[in-house]
Amino acid sequence: MEFDTIAAISTSPGEAGIGIVRISGDRALDIISRIFRPYKKKDVKNVKTHTLHYGHIVDPDTGEVYDEVLVSIMKKPNTYTREDIVEINCHGGIVVTSKILELVLKQGARLAEPGEFTKRAFLNGRIDLSQAEAVIDIITAKTMLANKYAQKQLSGYLGQKMRKLKDRMMELLAHLLALIDFPEDDVDELERWQMLESAKEILKEIEKLIASAESGRIIREGLKTAIIGKPNVGKSSLLNALLKENRAIVTDIPGTTRDIIEEYLNVKGIPIRLIDTAGIRDTDELVEKIGVERSKEVLGEADLVLFVIDASRELSKEDYEIFDILTGKNIIFVLNKIDLPKKIDEEELRNLTKDGIIVEVSTVKKIGLEKLEETIYNLVFKGNVTIGNEEIITNARHKEALINAKKYMESVVEAIEKGYSEDLITIDLNSALNEIGKITGETATEDVIDQIFERFCVGK
DSSP states (O other), rough: OOOOOOOOSSOOOSSSSEEEEEEEEETTTHHHHHEEEEESSSGGGGGGGSSEEEHHHHHEOOOOOEEEEEEEOTTSSSSSSSSSSSEEEEOOHHHHHHHHHHHHHHHHHTOOBBBBHHHHHHHHHOOOOHHHHHHHHHHHOOOOHHHHHHHHHHHTHHHHHHHHHHHHHHHHHHHHHHHHOOHHHHOOOOHHHHHHHHHHHHHHHHHHHHHHHHHHHHHHHHHHEEOOOSSSSHHHHHHHHHTTTTOOOOOTTOOOSOOEEEEEEEEETTTEEEEOOOOOOOEEEEEEEHHHHHHHHHHHOOOOEEEEEETTSOHHHHHHHHHHHHTOOOEEEEEEESSSSSOHHHHHHHHHHHHHHHEOOOOTTTTTTHHHHHHHHHHHHTTTTOTTOSSSOHHHHHHHHHHHHHHHHHHHHHHHHHTTHHHHHHHHHHHHHHHHHHHHSOOHHOOOOOOHHTOOOOOO
């Protein structure tokens, strides 16, 4: 496939020690040879691949020196895009990088679209679509655990797993097609049983991957965790204590927090998206009322709720009202202020929580915070997924494709069990294969591919 030559600034805008302008395409070496003046006279088009060269970027029309640089020369096919790539390592800063990029474009390159370098790597067959998605996951990873799974996906692990799954499905399809081509050969019970077992094993493998998707989503995107409670129970103090910084204003005046405060907390590699909310209570004060409504909206979207209760006070009507709106939520009941004399009726609390998880803490004395983090961690994985387990899905698009493949494979299993014709079975099996192909990009539509790369920054 023929492409024009593209260029972009690959480093973040702003003041920095180093900036990189990247060029990819058949004209990359020609362009750099016209604007780069090496310290030692040489023809950069003929230097060895994957070498670094010192010199200056110079405007060939005016002779103006733009910057002192190091130029990386990487010749196809062993490059990121499988095209000739040149990277100009210059001083950081908007002015220098922008002027060099402008000069490159003036020599005949085109400004790259978002993610176009990685898109070319995919279209040129160097990586599959799941690996391309891993690139942006690495860039946006919020913890080392998220980075670990993204790196594993970038290495091609998921693509290899999908190909192995596809090979097993193809074996079953080949068997079915052979029976269609040679109808005179009767299918005996043993043969049908073997086909059924094969289909069930494939279905089980798909179900196992789907089961890992929720934990995978949390690793990738973070666990949306709402800190809920009535006013003045220590919600903002809990946020500050977990973050180990004074992020939220804390006073003895009820209703201090009137808007949503969001921060990320790293709990054993899991990004916890902590959301401190306004105290939930009936109020006529307009601003606080808006804050309470926002708290309820956040509660509806939360993966986990930390319901903060004041241990130094008896349960109140406001506590009971909050209990009523938490139905169906994953909840950890955080019993705060245990450093003060307890006035709460613990038996009454146990009855209300219905054997729920209760963690006692003191945000002032920093008691129980590690236990709370451990409880959050255990609740996320619920014993179903072990850290380090390679079989984990972290991408919503992959999960959707697997769910669709599961539906088709369930139909395949049912059709074999009921003795349906091979023609009908192959229709569902082909549909399942198509869904698996969407993950690696073999059967993904152009619109889906474009949507994926639109999420990238320009220059990657």
